[in-house]
Amino acid sequence: MHKSRIEVDPLLGRSLVTTEPVKKGEIVVEESPFAMGPKQNSGIVCLGCYRDLIFGEDGDSLDRCEKCDWPLCSACFDNPDHTGECEVFAKAKVHFAGNISEDGVCSQLDCITPLRVLLAKESQPERWEREIAPMEYHNEERRKLDDVWNADFVNIAQYLRGPCRLADRFSEDLIMQVVGILEVNAFEARTTQGYALRCLYPITGILAHNCVPNTFRTIHPSEGYRIRLRAMCDLAEGQQLQHSYTYTLNGTVQRQEHLKTGKFFTCQCKRCKDPTELGTNFSTFKCSKCEDGWLLPSDPLDSSCKWKCTLCTFSTSNNAIQKALSVMQSEVATIQAMEPSPQKLQETEKLMRKYLVVVHPRHFIQTGLRQSLIEMYGRVAEYELAELPDVMLDHKEDLCRQVLRVLEVFEPGLSRTRAMMLYELHVPLVLLAKSGFIAGVLSTDVLKQKLLDVIDILKECVDILQYEDPETQEGNLCKVAQQAMEQLIQSVEGLTGSE
Ligand SMILES: C[S@@+](CC[C@H](N)C(=O)[O-])C[C@H]1O[C@@H](n2cnc3c(N)ncnc32)[C@H](O)[C@@H]1O
Secondary structure (H helix, E strand, O other): OOEEEEEOOOOOOOEEEOOOEEEOOOEEEEOOOOOOEEOOOOEEOOOOOOOOOOOOOOOOOOEEOOOOEEOOOOHHHHOOHHHHHHHHHHHOOOOOOOOOOOOOOOOOOOOHHHHHHHHHHHHHHHHHHHHOOOOOOOOOHHHHHHHHHHHHHHHHHHHHHHOOOOOOOOOOOHHHHHHHHHHHEEEEOOOOOOOEEEEOOOOOHHOOOOOOOOOEEEEEHOOOOEEEEOOOOOEOOOOOEOOOOOOOOOOHHHHHHHHHHOOOOOOOOOOHOOOOOOOOOOOOEEOOOOOOOOEEOOOOOOOOOOOEEEOOOOOEEHHHHHHHHHHHHHHHHHHOOOOOOOOHHHHHHHHHHHHHHOOOOOOHHHHHHHHHHHHHHHHOOOEEEOOOOOHHHHHHHHHHHHHHHHHHHOOOOHHHHHHHHHHHHHHHHHHHHHHHHHHOOOOOOHHHHHHHHHHHHHHHHHHHOOOOOOHHHHHHHHHHHHHHHHHHHHHHHHHHOOO
């Protein structure tokens, strides 16, 4: 922990606040995980590299550990992360059945990450006492969710204490505390190959949530999943360090629901309390009774509130709005599930047009559709870059700028999503500048200025992505953006030389 200290608040519990001003990009927390392992509700994955493994219906598979029989691919046979549970399973002779439910979940693997935390507690008792035991685990609230609590109790606590013969080492209460600690505090990470896992970071886990975060994190798989948390923007002394536990590009009701069911609190941040979500109208509906009015919730934190028109007297219930939203979300999900194709692109465009008369243009549903279109223009058949006419390049530019406008409010500063969007934006800008020059519409000077503007865009993209692990997708994008920037610098120098 750098330039910060722990503060305890009756509402938030522990949080971190800065002890002096922190510059944008400076590290505020850097640490290695206490433990890591498969995500809850995963399929059958390798316990070394987390890639999906294929098991036959009778549990038949070549990807089993030679010592304990649990899932492990041949490349991971000596992976040290698997050693602890391997000893436990081998000693207890506990068989891995290889069963998965209809929705692809292998509940027998739910015990792995809690077990790794419990074994780390035994090997690092002081670190456990100092850093892990104080973490929140919300057992009272979790206990009320009967189905989930009972499944965890059977699949994890009873399984470890019974078949795995650990009853004399770990009590039921301790195991359920660890399950809760993981649920409330763990972070999702990705291997260099892109497979998901979860990691428990003791200091980073102290950070409070805010729907407009002021820190951003990079997790480095090539450095043992070390995490670095940096200031997203300049911070003053005494400012609380905050990150988002939820997806920032969701509407208030959706973020609140995720925080309530997964993290057991109601967020009271400025964005959540503001019906317009800081002027973005990210959850705003169009009034169905007048021409220009907008429907806004009278109290965004009250699920029984009315949505009222900004111009006429029309109002409707939150229930009605949420019903309309869920219909829209299922239409969106059907299209999102399609493989990228010309048809998917056209259907996405159609849906965006359809919703123009239902929600605000910057509504989160529209923003999500825009993001999907941005990914497709230039990549799917019939819409590849070389084939895109200027009018579609203009469209892609406009889509990127609209998403960036929203991100400026919700993720101001060093935002990974912003970097991705800047990268996407640079492509139509370069092509439009070049085609304008070739058509004789742009002079050399104007072309040069346009390319210089794109260089600035790519520079900002690289400035953000420079912090990523070079072995990850984002780290790779940083290299690609850097190369594109260098090529453009050469092109501009060529233009200067030919003047
Ligand atoms: C990852 S922990 C954060 C550290 C925690 N306060 C502690 O003392 O260990 C998440 C929990 O902190 C509390 N919390 C974090 N941010 C909050 C916020 N903005 N409003 C209310 N509670 C919050 C909630 O109880 C939440 O489940």
